Amino acid sequence: MKTLKDLRPVYVVGIGWHGYQDRSDTPYVTLGLTAARAALQDAGVPFSAVDSAYIARALLGMACGRPILRHLGATGLPITHVENASASGSTAFRNACTEVASGLADTALVLGVDKPGAVVRAESQSGIEQLANDYIVPFTHFALLADKYVARSGADMRDIAQVAVKNHNNGALNPHAQRQRPRTLDEVLGARRVSGELTVLQCTPVGEGAAAVVVMSEDAIRAHGIDPGRAVRVLSSAAKSQAVYDDATAFDELLTQATCLQALAEAGVAPSALDVVELHDAFSIEEVLYVEAMGLCKPGQAISALKAGEFHIGGRVAVSPSGGLIAMGHPIGPTGVGQIAEIALQLRGEAGPRQHPNARTGLAHMVGVGAVCYAHVLSI
Amino acid sequence: MKTLKDLRPVYVVGIGWHGYQDRSDTPYVTLGLTAARAALQDAGVPFSAVDSAYIARALLGMACGRPILRHLGATGLPITHVENASASGSTAFRNACTEVASGLADTALVLGVDKPGAVVRAESQSGIEQLANDYIVPFTHFALLADKYVARSGADMRDIAQVAVKNHNNGALNPHAQRQRPRTLDEVLGARRVSGELTVLQCTPVGEGAAAVVVMSEDAIRAHGIDPGRAVRVLSSAAKSQAVYDDATAFDELLTQATCLQALAEAGVAPSALDVVELHDAFSIEEVLYVEAMGLCKPGQAISALKAGEFHIGGRVAVSPSGGLIAMGHPIGPTGVGQIAEIALQLRGEAGPRQHPNARTGLAHMVGVGAVCYAHVLSI
Structure with a gap:
């Protein structure tokens, strides 16, 4: 089997975030749009240049990407929602790279967006009794x-x-960080305990936000006049x-x-x-x-x-x-x-x-x- | 840009269902396992032959594929969950075809599985008021x-x-059908109205079930001794x-x-x-x-x-x-x-x-x- 390196080269040419933050009233569409627009602006390409879009999310409902992308234009591009729990964004990025590397797309947008909601782990829906309460x-x-x-x-x-x-x-x-305060060792150790010896400052916070990257082939980099010195392979x-x-x-x-x-x-x-x-x-x-x-x-x-x-x-x-x-x-x-x-x-x-x-x-x-x-x- | 036909050929070599049915107490893991096992058996290959798995679902929670696939063996293969509302299964199939056609995998399993739950449309989570109640x-x-x-x-x-x-x-x-009863025109027209002139027998029912296909390259078809006459391009x-x-x-x-x-x-x-x-x-x-x-x-x-x-x-x-x-x-x-x-x-x-x-x-x-x-x- 081949690996990504055996296919044509793929580059990250645009990046953007909506800052990660505590849960708020900000609509998820605003979170996603902010990151997507920032990534497109960073790449210097319009949304119409995007051939395929991947949306990574774990907590939002069906088809959440469409209300975001609609604000950028109804260009008819393929849209795919990907979920792999904490690795959702990494998976969407991999899929976008595969699509560009194989030549099926020249430019792909990867957008990760989420808001805390009713977090559901599928195992709780499995309908299978635990043999022991060992979760x-x-x-x-x-x-x-x-x-x-x-x-x-x-x-x-x-x-x-x-x-x-x-x-x-x-x-x-x-x-863009959710926590932007330097902490001393004493502060970290003295914070509220979450489990065992782990304190709250040693655990990731619950939050919301968005991040986006634009992925391109060399053909597209040339076509859009993108500075190859800022393209990350x-x-x-x-x-x-x-x-x-x-x-x-x-x-x-x-x-x-x-x-x-x-x-x-x-x-x-x-x-x-x-x-x-x-x-x-x-x-x-x-x-x-x-x-x-x-x-x-x-x-x-x-x-x-x-x-x-x-x-x-x-x-x-x-x-x-x-x-x-x-x-x-x-x-x-x-x-x-x-x-x-x-x-x-x-x-x-x-x-x-x-x-x-x-x-x-x-x-x-x-x-x-x-x-x-x-x-x-x-x-x- | 290329199309699928420009890449190496991809074939469907195994298919399987868990019958679609009214909502029941059957665990979703049972639904998914039944279809996946049927598709692998139809292809005549063990789960260990699968290089990559795509799970299509819209109603189940995070990471729902893992508890299903775990029953088939912990082989370490990549697992990706895909959602595109009603087109979730079609999208997962496309992704699997792309991966095999590009050479990144020789054999991929696509499994669609769902159970009715709290159906959430993302738009209801958007936090954006409708300008008019026009939904x-x-x-x-x-x-x-x-x-x-x-x-x-x-x-x-x-x-x-x-x-x-x-x-x-x-x-x-x-x-495998959820509704297996022949209907006359009078029955269809005389059934309960759902909206306007549409009766319940003219609308798809709510239900649950699973379907799976195994996708392969020509190399894999040869390697596994699969009858090429049953491989669908x-x-x-x-x-x-x-x-x-x-x-x-x-x-x-x-x-x-x-x-x-x-x-x-x-x-x-x-x-x-x-x-x-x-x-x-x-x-x-x-x-x-x-x-x-x-x-x-x-x-x-x-x-x-x-x-x-x-x-x-x-x-x-x-x-x-x-x-x-x-x-x-x-x-x-x-x-x-x-x-x-x-x-x-x-x-x-x-x-x-x-x-x-x-x-x-x-x-x-x-x-x-x-x-x-x-x-x-x-x-x-």
């Missing part, structure tokens, strides 16, 4: 993984909380779901490892060559597990690397310079799209006060409930 | 279009109701959304026309060459409008062709031999997938008592709320 909510799952990491590594919860300190400080530099796209692993309790790490290593291998990029990474840090412990799983440091070295500043903006590799899910926020549908936009911004050198110097290559990583995982490698 | 529910929209057709064509509602008579009779030959895939038309009140017909004519042109197939068509007959008037729009007869000739038996099984072209949305049912997520399965069954000559003789070429057509439209042309 563990996500924050408790990750609180248990934090305990496990502490037990096996010798780190303590103060160490793991350093993830949140870094990401809140990054978020404070990001005008999508080197690879990997998608997996949970498999059977030797250590079932480590499935988060093992799924991330398999997916990211495939994306890196297909891109021909070593983990050590990554300058910027946006990863799924819905809970602080996740970043610790995933930087090791994706090879940003050796197993067991995440805490020492973090404390040495290696994952800070300006460090060896900037991890979640946007603020990550902890500070940038995680409105679900937009999150994976926003990661791509952040990496594109960084690789263009346009990230302002949160710019990581000399960023050339980046990776975006998302996990979705039900254990799907996506990784994309981009470069300029 | 028209679908059955009233189509009741008005029926009135308009009567006014312009000289047909009467008895003529339009013949669509429902034909489709109920087809459904009576289909063990996907000649083209067209997707559009509503554009600006000269006659805004005819957007249903004009969108269908543009989409179907593009699918036929890309396939190199004339409308007159179609043997089998499954179309979006959620309301009887729709079939009348769409057979004209897609060129199965001349404008204004739908009623006379229908009454002459041209659209019956064994007629010039069998329209909705499955029973269509009126009798087969319309569980939303599965519908577009089930259409592809019905056409594949017909083209293989395996449709038993509802077999249309010498079926070689078919078209599947679906519309989704928010005005998206999909058309696929298949041949054997």
Whole structure:
């Protein structure tokens, strides 16, 4: 089978957000339109140039993209709604890349948009009784993984909380972030406990927002006179779901490892060559597990690397310079799209006060409930 | 830009349903598993042969495919959930075809599954006040279009109701149909009125169910030793959304026309060459409008062709031999997938008592709320 790199090249040429924020009365159409318009304006192309649109959302109802796109014009383009829980935006981005890379479209718009509503997990609709009442909510799952990491590594919860300190400080530099306040270690540790040792400042907030990217072929870049120096190449796209692993309790790490290593291998990029990474840090412990799983440091070295500043903006590799899910926020549908936009911004050198110097290559990583995982490698 | 036919050939090699039915206590996982297992068994391949899975659903919550597929094995394949209202299944099928045609996968599973729940249309969540209370529910929209057709064509509602008579009779030959009872014209006309002149037997029922197809490349067909004589080629895939038309009140017909004519042109197939068509007959008037729009007869000739038996099984072209949305049912997520399965069954000559003789070429057509439209042309 082929990979994305075997097809024609695909580039991110436009990015935009509606800032992630606490739930509000803002109509979801306004959220989505703001991000879509920003991405089109950033690309410098009209909506009529878009051949295909993908809408990522997990919480909104049927056909939510149409009332948004209608404001941009009724051009007749194909519209597809994609959902993969937290990885919805990453999945929509992958689909758009596939369509452009295969030649079926020259220009695609990917728009992630969501508002908190009645969050429904399908499993609760399954009609199948649990054999035991063993369902563990996500924050408790990750609180248990934090305990496990502490037990096996010798780190303590103060160490793991350093993830949140870094990401809140990054978020404070990001005008699109839901949380824009720098936090000290004492503040993070002293915040309200959510589950186990995890405090609310170590968990992603509930919120809403939108993010959009415009994806193009080289033909379209030339046709629209887009500056190729601002076009960010999508080197690879990997998608997996949970498999059977030797250590079932480590499935988060093992799924991330398999997916990211495939994306890196297909891109021909070593983990050590990554300058910027946006990863799924819905809970602080996740970043610790995933930087090791994706090879940003050796197993067991995440805490020492973090404390040495290696994952800070300006460090060896900037991890979640946007603020990550902890500070940038995680409105679900937009999150994976926003990661791509952040990496594109960084690789263009346009990230302002949160710019990581000399960023050339980046990776975006998302996990979705039900254990799907996506990784994309981009470069300029 | 390329079309599907410019990429490598794609085939439907496995089909399966869980019968469409009135809402019940059957878990959605059971519905989906039944269809997926049937499609894999029909193809004669294990789940481990599937490289990528697409789940179509509109009414179920986040990540609903995972609890279904988990029963088939945790092989690590990519899983994508797609939603496009009534066209969800058609969209998922298109995505799977794109992935196989581009070479990113050799074998893909498309599973549509849904259960009635709290049906939410996104527009009701938009937070935007209507300028006027002008929202028209679908059955009233189509009741008005029926009135308009009567006014312009000289047909009467008895003529339009013949669509429902034909489709109920087809459904009576289909063990997977939600409605399996033949109906006389008097029964159709005498049933409870839903809106305007439309009776309940001229409207698709609310229901649940599942449908699945396995899509493959030629490489995979050879590798798995599949009988190429039972592999149905996907000649083209067209997707559009509503554009600006000269006659805004005819957007249903004009969108269908543009989409179907593009699918036929890309396939190199004339409308007159179609043997089998499954179309979006959620309301009887729709079939009348769409057979004209897609060129199965001349404008204004739908009623006379229908009454002459041209659209019956064994007629010039069998329209909705499955029973269509009126009798087969319309569980939303599965519908577009089930259409592809019905056409594949017909083209293989395996449709038993509802077999249309010498079926070689078919078209599947679906519309989704928010005005998206999909058309696929298949041949054997």
